[in-house]
Amino acid sequence: MLILFCRVLLSIAGLFVFFLLDQLSANEFAKLGVLLAALLLGVGGALNAWGCSDGAITLLLRIALPVFYLDAAIKGFLRGYFGMRPNPNAVLQAMFATDQAETAEFFQHNSLALLQAAGWFGAVTAAVMLADHCLQRRQRMRAMVPGPWQRGFAAFMCVFLVLLHVNTTMRRENPLLFWPLRYQQYDAQLEAMQAMQRALATKMASPPDWQVRYAGEDAHTVILVIGESTNRASMSLYGYPRATTPQLDAMRSQLLVFNDVISPASSTVESMMTMLTPADIGNPTAWMAKPNLLMLAEAAGYKTFWVSNQARNDGWIGLLAGEADESDFINFGTGRGENNFDGNLFQPFGHALRDEAPKKLIVVHLLGAHPSYDMRYPSRFSHFDKQRDTVSAQMASQGRSAWIRNQRDEYDNAIRYGDYVLGNLIAMTDLAKSDRAASLLFVSDHGQEVGHSRNHAGHSASDKSGYEIPMLMWSNRQLGQSNVARAVLESRPYQTDKLDATVLGLLKIETRYYAAHDDILSNAFTPVPRFMNGVRYQRGAVPPQAAGRQAILR
DSSP states (O other): HHHHHHHHHHHHHHHHHHHTTSOOOOHHHHHHHHHHHHHHOOOOHHHHHHHHHHHHHHHHHHHHHHHHHHHHHHHHHHHHSSSSOOOOOOHHHHHOOOOOHHHHHHHHHHHHHHHHHHHHHHHHHHHHHHHHHHHHHHHHTTTOOHHHHHHHHHHHHHHHHHHHHHSHHHHHSHHHHHHHHHHHHHHHHHHHHHHHHHHHHHTTSSSSGGGEEEEEEESSEEEEEEEOOGGGGGGGGGSSSOOOHHHHHHHHGGGEEEEEESSSOOOHHHHHHTTTTTTTSSSTTGGGGGGOOOHHHHHTTTTTEEEEEESSSHHHHHHHHSSSSEEEEEEEESSSOOOOOOGGHHHHHHHHHOOOSSSEEEEEETTTTOOSSGGGSOOOGOOTTTTSSHHHHHHHTTTTTTTHHHHHHHHHHHHHHHHHHHHHHHHHHHHTTTTTTEEEEESSSSSEEEEESOOOOEEEESSSEEEEEEEEESSOOOOOOOHHHHHHHHTTEEEGGHHHHHHHTTTTEEOTTTOOOGOOOTTTTTOOOOOTTTOOOOOTTTOHHHHHHHHOOO
C-alpha cells in the first residue's frame, strides 16, 4: 500500500509539471489531482487489497495517466491559443461550430504549437511511466499480504470517488466526461436558439409589442460588412507603417474611421451573438427573448440579404443568416477553404444591390484574415513576403521568432487583399442608383494576435490585439460634420456588443429595442465601461492576463 501511495504521488507530480508549465491553472491542477488520487487509491487500492495481480494495478495506471496527461496537454494548448481555459462559450463554439476543412487549416496553422503540446505530453508521460516501472519492480520485491485497514481504506476511497462525481463541478473536470458534457452544453444552447427562432418567427406575423416604425427616406440601402479576424493595428488606415490599405487610404476623406473600437469577444460566434442582437456583455442571453437585427429590419419593411463566404451550416450564425429573405453562401463543401476568396462575393453582392426593393439591408460576412492567413488571398497579393522594412526590424528587435515574422507577412497580405475587397464593395455601392440613400458600415468580429505582443499567431483573449478592431463608415450622402466634429466622433470609445443600436440608427428604425445612448452616431451617445475577457479595458494598457503570461512562458 505504501508503494501504491508513492505511485499516486508520482502520478500527481506529472500533473504538477503541466501546472509549472502554465498548462493547467491551480484550480484545474487541484481538481485533476484529487480525481486522479481518488481513482488510483480507490480502484487501484481495491485491486491491491482484494488480491488482484500487480499487473491489474499497472494496467489501471497505464490507462489513467495518458488520459489525464492528454487532458492537461489539450487544455494547455487551448489556454495558449485562446488565452482562457476551454470552459467559456467562446472556446466551445469555436471548437464545435466548425467543419472538416477549417479543422485541417487549424492544425496546419498551429502545427508548431501542437507539436510542442504533444512533446510535453509524450515527455511527461514517458518519464512518469519509467519511474513507475522502477517502483513496480520494488513492490514485487517487498510484496505483503494486505490487511483489513487497507481494504477499508480502499473501499472508502472508492465511495469518495463516486461522491466526487455527485458534485457537478468535479464531474465536469473528469477527463473522460469533460468534452462530452461541454458538447452537451453547446448542443443544448443551439437547440434553445432554434426553439427561440421558431417562437420569434411566429411572432413576426404580428409583432406590435416591438413598436417598430420606419422614419427614413422612401428608398434606402444599408450595408453591414462583417470582417473576420481583422486587427486595426495592421492597417495603414490606422497608421501602420506598411501600405496594407491603399484603397481605403485613398478615400479617407469619404470615410468615418473610428479609432477606439473593441470587440466584445475574441471569437466569431460569441462576438456576433451580441453584435446583431439585443444581447450584450452584461446580458449575453438576451437574444433568446428579444428580436434580432434582421427581424426588426423586416418588421420595418426592409428586404434583408445575407451574403457570406463562411460555411452555411455554421451553428448559431447559420441560424441567424436563415432569418434573411435571401441568403447566398459561396462556400460550397470546403468550409473556409483556400479557394474561397472574398472577392468571389462581388457577384452575389451586386445581385442584392440591383434588387428593386425600396428598402434593403445587406449583410456581407467575409472570411477576412482568418487563419490560415496565406489561404485568404490570391498569389498576386503577396506584397509583404519576407519583407525587410521597419515592421520586420521592429519584430526582430522584440524577439519575435522567424515563424511569427512570416505569419505577420502573410497576415498583412490578407489585410491588403481585404482592403481590395472592401474598396470594391464601396465602389459598387457608389455606382448603384444615386437616387437612393446608401450607407456601408464595416466592422470586424474580433482581432488577431500576430506578434503584436508575443510569439503567437491566432485568436487571443489575453491580448488587446485580439479585441482592437477597425470600424468605418461610408455614405453616398454628405456626412455633414466639420473636421473637428468628425474627429470627436471618430474618437468615441465603443464596444461592438452595442452594434445593433448603431445599425438600427442607420436603418432609421424606431423601436423599443433601439437605445440612442448605445448608437455611436447619435447625439445622445454615452460612453460606458468596456471589458476585455472580464477585465475593464484601458486603451494602450497591457492586459494583466497577457502580462502574466509573457512573464511565465510566452
